[in-house]
Amino acid sequence: MELLLDSIFNGIAIGSVLLVAALGLAIVFGLMGVINLAHGELMMLGAYTTYVTQLIFKLPILKPFYNWYVIISIFLAFIVSGVVGIILEKTIIRKLYGSPLETLLATWGVSLILQQFVRSVPLSYGSGLIISLLIGMVLPLFFPTKIKESIKFKYYKLASWSFATLIGILSAELISSLISKLGRASSRNVDVTAPAWMRGQIEILGNTFPKTRLMIIIITLISVIAIICFLNQSAWGIRIRAVTQNRQMCDCLGISTEKVDVITFGIGSGLAGVAGVAVSLLGSVGPNVGGNYIVGCFMVVVLGGVGNLLGTIFASFGIGIMTDLIGAGRLLNIWPNMPLSLSNTINFFATTSMARVMIFALIVIFLQFKPSGLFPQKGRMVES
């Protein structure tokens, strides 16, 4: 029993990372049916944001608040990945709705470019670019209605974009002059160090639990609750759900499906950024950090059932617990007297790499019996 409890604890620890990573995907894939292979790279951007924030908070002025930089970086990462996601949607994905396979290929292209981007462009310029994009996109929203409706609106827009570019360049220069590390391009992996209060472990029910994992669970929980509230309570959330169910009808009713798409994709991407913060606390931050998670995330979403957050939650913890049970060879401890042939098989898979093989294989087998996942979407669905 105690061993099982141990496994559950470990499984939750592993699953929470999967969950936070898959959450954004569950929204983009689950609600929009868009396969975003650049999801991992959006996570990577979030992780790099954490790194940049950490360095900024090491500056003398902000030093007293250093302990809280992780909290700030969660918001920043959401914004950074969200902005990139919105741009992605507006430039590429929008053109490809209705042809998911093409979207898949195009987003793979995006992921390659993003990976190489962080290698060959200094992070300070990357941040400057994001800042100018953010200002450029947000500023026109705050124009008075008179300007918005005037014929010359596009000139105002142009001016605001020029202003944004200027700010972006200035802030890039500022960052590179303040933090020389960020002023150079590097393919080297970088590292995020959690503040002291987030390191170490605490005891729960006689089990020790690493604080960073706890932090990740908290981040995940907050994200899940926020998303559920947003989808169920806010006007836009309701519109998103409506569009998911019947796009044409919504269009007829005057809901701007274009806007809904942008918002959904932006939120999904932003959540990828939040996942990036979580991942950066566990390992190193590099161009490939997202790629390591992407297939696992898809498995979570497929296993959980598309368009269902509850399924995603169950699936990620399920996979987490299985990983621990198989990978750490716990089945042998739980059931010591099993027949020799079975225990040999289990030993064969009781390494981290073989556990992965086993779990993916199990998922593929599981889908034989429940093709639409743990919690299939109910109701009449149009085929394909």
Add this chain to the structure above:
Amino acid sequence: MNTKNIKINGRLKFIFWVLLIAFVVAAPSLLPVFRLNLLGRYLSLAIVALGVDLIWGFTGLLSLGQGIFFTLGGYCVAMYLQLNSSSEFPNNIPEFFALYGVKDLPFFWAPFKSLFFTLFAAWLIPALVAAILGFLVFRNRIKGVYFSILTQASLLVFFNFFNGQQKLINGTNGLKTDVTQLFGQMVGSELIQRYFFWITVFLVITAWFFSKWLIKGRFGNILIGIRDDEPRVRFTGYNPVLFKTIIFSIAGALAGISGALYTVQSGIVSPQFMTVPFSIEMVIWVAVGGRGTLLGAILGAVFINYAKSLVSEALPASWMFIQGGLFILVVTTLPQGILGWLYSESPRNLLQRFGFIRKIKTYPSLEINKNGES
């Protein structure tokens, strides 16, 4: 059907063919050994691309796991070659086993002592694996992006398995073929490599005609039917599962042949062939060349790989940008690929715009049978 169009396409095709044949015939004497070897390898990749075109271009199944079958084919021949030249090593088993303290040959190696078996296994095993995998997936009517994701997950399963099993198949290091013996000659030698080049050329052409034959008849029509509207095909009384499984396993067989040829010409097969990016690249060769055109798949595979090797020699860092850009560009602006674009009205329009050919005045515009070309 626009007759002028056919004429132009016909002329284009003819010129293209003359150039291509001239190039292939002259290649061994013109190209330095290194480039010839590259060409041979890229041509062998064209075979897997043909398979991708069959399942994606014609049947609408986007598989991101062709690397599995490709690598399986490669491992088959590599195992034969390793066994064939392991007589001088302890226990008469390939050298690497000693590194992990293995004394007996794992059971599944044994049949690969026979050349005859290997020649069949290299395409039959991938075909069987593809058939099983395909049947399981198609039976449940899993399709579209789910199919893609599942094939990708399967790819990872195979990758992790091959990568982790040092004692069975040498794990990450893979199996080498360059210094092994074939008919008393070293496989890496120029003579044998030249033979492999010709075999590759022959097999590419055979595979191409085979694919053409396959899609020409009723079988091909059903595939296209599945791509365009699967439920309708089912309602008409055909069983899409069967057809999908067959075509998927044919594509698997082609991938196996391709992998075998690629392996003997690269000198190594390793789990690296089963990484996610490589399998996605296969799709992009077809996408760039023109899906549903077969010829486009061959050209795409050869040219993109050549470009890759040239670019990475000059500017290693920029290949990722170029490749990524290519993905986006082709998908968003050139969905039919280069060959598809050439077959369409567009080049004609371009030529008309610059006054090279006279505009035909037709109103309303002629209906063009898009599926007629292949």
Add this chain to the structure above:
Amino acid sequence: MRISRRILAGLATASIATTLTSCGGGSKTSGSFDDSVTVGILHSLSGTMAISESTLVDTEIMAIEEINASGGITIDGKSYKIEYIIEDGASDWPTFAEKSKKLIDQDKVPVVFGGWTSASRKAMLPVYESKDAFLYYPIQYEAQECSNNIFYTGATPNQQSEPATEFMYKRSPAAGGDFFLVGSDYVFPRTSNTITKAQVKQLGGRVVGEDYLPLGNTEVAPIISKIKKALPSGGIIINTLNGDQNVAFFKQIQDAGITPSEGYYVMNYSIAEEEISTIGPEFLEGHYGAWNYMMSIDSPASKKFAANFKKRWGSDRVVADPQESAYNMVYLWKQAVEDAGTFDDNAVRDALIGQKFDAPQGPVEVMPNHHLSQTVRIGEINSEGGFTILEETDVVLPQAWNQKHPSSKGFACDWTDPSKGEKYRL
């Protein structure tokens, strides 16, 4: 529009940067040369291994520039300038083989400096053997290989892991404790651990567990729970994880209470100064490392090497053992060419054996088995991100065939004697 322009700008900078690095070598040197010779440099400049391998490219370029600055290579009174072609192995083993073929067949280079991972070397080996070309490989590795066409300047296990295991079992704070072996899932960790297991058994100790993390996977939670189960109250962990997996490992073992203060001591074979600065010394302090070269070696040659590197590539850069090996091999090749009086492979190969070089780590000498005799150092990682050197051996002769590994016990390699060759019984 804006993005694409920025991306273009980035692309342009990237390409300018690469062009600069690829032709920066020649322009800096002064003086006139009678002729030039082009060598090949083959490391990963893209993909996962680029992080590590690019430091080797930097070092090799520096060594070549140094040689050029001091007059290049002199053969029969004629001075040759060294030029180089850099090829990208792209962290992909077959690509290494392909690019090797290109360098040998097309560029006709007399020598290739390259490789990092064992898998890349194993992929290149048949190419060099079948074309009788010559590869210089600078990384500490698992040995069990002795090619006539490869020259290995990194440590063999008896020059790194064996002294380290002995130190851990006999003289470390965890002396006499149980061992747990953890590594990435590829050939070096697996072979190295086979040797360690045999050695621990000889020493009278116990190995209570081992696990391998697939390359690219950073979920170390199952391994941690295995360690805690196998070593409930501290012990010795031998770590052969690769690159960024170390970051995840050390961050998470610290959170899980696997620290020196709890009685867990980790001996690392793949963590050098470069990695310490990436992972952060606060996670590594109190653990150990074993290398031939450590930046903290207090000798003029070592200080000069570190200072020159910083001067050439930036003051925040560090040097580490693999770079030192890469540096040595360029110089050793130069010496051998001058001794042989030709660039011809076979003559250089003969001239190479017995070459001595006053390396940053101390004197090294090329042995008949194509490996180097080197000094082994055990260091404790300190809070400044360097090693506090605890022990230093005499010069240790390399064993291409490990004497503790069951498959190679009693074998050795000697290329100077035609009757012995690659593998002969002692």
